[in-house]
Amino acid sequence: MIVRIIEFIGALLEGPLLGLGRIILLLGSTLKLMARPPFEMKSVVKQMLEIGVNSLPVVLITAVFTGMVLALQSYTGFKRFGAEGLVGTVVALSMTRELGPVLSALIVTGRAGAAIAAEVGTMRVTEQIDALEAMATNPVKYLVVPRFMSGIVMLPALAIVTDIVGILGGYVVSVLLLGTNSRSYLRATWDFLQVQDIYNGLVKACFFGAAFTLISCYKGFYTTGGAEGVGRATTGAVVYSSMTILISDYFLSAWLFK
Amino acid sequence: MIELRDVHKSFGENHILRGVTLRVERGESIVVIGGSGSGKSVLLKHIIGLLEPDRGSVLIDSADLSRMDEDGLHEVRKKFGMLFQSAALFDSMKVWENVGFSLKRHTRMNDSEIRDVAVRKLGMVGLVGIEDVMPSQLSGGMRKRVGLARAIAMEPEILLYDEPTTGLDPIMADAINDLIIKMRETLHVTSVTITHDMKSAYKIADTIAMLYNGVIIARGTPAEIRNTSDPVVSQFIEGRAEGPIILEGIEK
Numbered sequence: 001m002i003v004r005i006i007e008f009i010g011a012l013l014e015g016p017l018l019g020l021g022r023i024i025l026l027l028g029s030t031l032k033l034m035a036r037p038p039f040e041m042k043s044v045v046k047q048m049l050e051i052g053v054n055s056l057p058v059v060l061i062t063a064v065f066t067g068m069v070l071a072l073q074s075y076t077g078f079k080r081f082g083a084e085g086l087v088g089t090v091v092a093l094s095m096t097r098e099l100g101p102v103l104s105a106l107i108v109t110g111r112a113g114a115a116i117a118a119e120v121g122t123m124r125v126t127e128q129i130d131a132l133e134a135m136a137t138n139p140v141k142y143l144v145v146p147r148f149m150s151g152i153v154m155l156p157a158l159a160i161v162t163d164i165v166g167i168l169g170g171y172v173v174s175v176l177l178l179g180t181n182s183r184s185y186l187r188a189t190w191d192f193l194q195v196q197d198i199y200n201g202l203v204k205a206c207f208f209g210a211a212f213t214l215i216s217c218y219k220g221f222y223t224t225g226g227a228e229g230v231g232r233a234t235t236g237a238v239v240y241s242s243m244t245i246l247i248s249d250y251f252l253s254a255w256l257f258k
Numbered sequence: 259m260i261e262l263r264d265v266h267k268s269f270g271e272n273h274i275l276r277g278v279t280l281r282v283e284r285g286e287s288i289v290v291i292g293g294s295g296s297g298k299s300v301l302l303k304h305i306i307g308l309l310e311p312d313r314g315s316v317l318i319d320s321a322d323l324s325r326m327d328e329d330g331l332h333e334v335r336k337k338f339g340m341l342f343q344s345a346a347l348f349d350s351m352k353v354w355e356n357v358g359f360s361l362k363r364h365t366r367m368n369d370s371e372i373r374d375v376a377v378r379k380l381g382m383v384g385l386v387g388i389e390d391v392m393p394s395q396l397s398g399g400m401r402k403r404v405g406l407a408r409a410i411a412m413e414p415e416i417l418l419y420d421e422p423t424t425g426l427d428p429i430m431a432d433a434i435n436d437l438i439i440k441m442r443e444t445l446h447v448t449s450v451t452i453t454h455d456m457k458s459a460y461k462i463a464d465t466i467a468m469l470y471n472g473v474i475i476a477r478g479t480p481a482e483i484r485n486t487s488d489p490v491v492s493q494f495i496e497g498r499a500e501g502p503i504i505l506e507g508i509e510k
């Protein structure tokens with residue numbers, strides 16, 4: 001009976017553990033190959049455009065409305081105990097510490113993570129990855145490294161944009177719509193904001209960028225089963241990346257903002 | 259020189275290769291024939307190290323592929339050109355970039371030189387004026403020939419062709435046979451070709467080997483194979499539905 005239970009648990013864990021092992025190996029070879037020439041700069045730039053620049057419109061819209069609703073909600077809430085003066089502080093701290101990095105990461109995952117998994121997965125099932133290897137080109141170096149590097153660079157960049165635009169959105173709602181005094185709103189924004197808040201937010205964004213590109217590449221790399229498999233890989237990439245972002249966000253926050 | 263020693267490969271329960279032993283001498287042109295699904299493409303992928311044998315070993319110029327690290331394997335692969343059965347063109351790149359991929363990666367040639375080589379190689383497979391087209395816009399036979407041009411672009415020592423004439427009209431197929439012969443005569447390449455096209459096999463082969471039930475059951479010159487007394491081989495090369503080879507699920 002006990003053997004049965006252990007076997008059952010073992011079977012249950014086999015898939016996830018195998019996946020985790022492969023991701024760690026992929027991370028290892030990605031880091032190793034990143035330091036080695038040739039540095040595929042053209043490829044990196046292309047991926048930066050793909051991941052960063054093309055995500056900008058959605059990220060901007062999300063950021064501005066998040067800042068706006070945050071200001072609106074905290075204003076009406078805080079008014080109950082006469083703390084309207086703190087709206088600016090709440091918006092600034094929430095955006096920089098939490099929403100800037102996390103929201104932009106989730107949005108980019110939905111767009112670029114899905115695209116990465118679909119592209120790499122298609123290359124896998126149509127033997128293009130085999131063809132790369134047959135032509136003495138390391139597919140991790142050629143496909144994963146540029147995406148990974150772009151993720152690490154572009155997510156902090158997008159997080160900064162989200163921070164700024166979100167704070168602007170909050171300002172617009174508070175000052176123009178709710179009639180808060182502009183100077184005291186700005187004071188509330190700046191007075192309690194520390195460089196640490198922004199910096200730690202960017203560290204998180206960096207981590208999210210590494211996580212979602214790695215998971216999406218991994219899903220693409222191990223795609224089997226034709227077009228249906230590519231579909232599964234794409235969904236899997238978005239689901240696992242989003243989960244990883246949300247879960248690791250808690251632990252990173254607990255560690256960074258002690 | 260290519261040598262396979264007792265190579266076994268399974269996918270799950272599916273035991274595909276069951277002890278393949280095969281030696282290809284330098285400069286030899288060997289053709290592997292065998293039924294659909296018998297593991298010919300799997301065999302070819304073992305030769306270039308895309309698949310690893312479960313048991314047994316693959317040696318290229320006496321060096322065991324399974325003993326090599328990533329870098330060693332890449333060095334060995336630079337000796338190879340491979341045409342995939344599906345052509346496996348990079349669909350994010352133009353035709354000439356596909357053909358010139360290895361040149362771009364492994365030589366110091368600049369883009370315009372690479373393009374020139376690509377255009378020349380495309381000419382050798384009868385494709386003119388398509389260098390700026392994307393692979394998705396090509397017909398099946400054209401894709402095959404672009405794949406062929408890509409395989410020969412670096413003028414490799416060893417060429418692996420997975421069904422080079424499938425999907426081509428008879429005249430084009432014969433022109434490709436001539437190209438394969440020319441590659442051997444001018445560049446002295448060692449080649450392994452998979453084909454179902456017996457006419458092409460007789461024409462390009464020094465040696466024909468037949469893969470059946472996961473092992474090489476026959477090996478000989480085209481003349482020897484043509485006059486074989488083995489009922490399995492003779493059924494196959496004559497393309498008869500009746501005989502010792504059972505087609506599962508097909509009612510007679």
Ligand SMILES: Nc1ncnc2c1ncn2[C@@H]1O[C@H](COP(=O)(O)OP(=O)(O)OP(=O)(O)O)[C@@H](O)[C@H]1O
Nearest residue numbers: 269272274292293294295296297298299300301343
């Ligand atoms: N990556 C793989 N995973 C699982 N099974 C595979 C894989 N590659 C090949 N197979 C199986 O191995 C068997 C042989 O495949 P292979 O492609 O070598 O056949 P083939 O002899 O080239 O046939 P054809 O002449 O139709 O191209 C098939 O049953 C196939 O399903």
Ligand SMILES: [Mg+2]
Nearest residue numbers: 298299343420
């Ligand atoms: Mg095949």
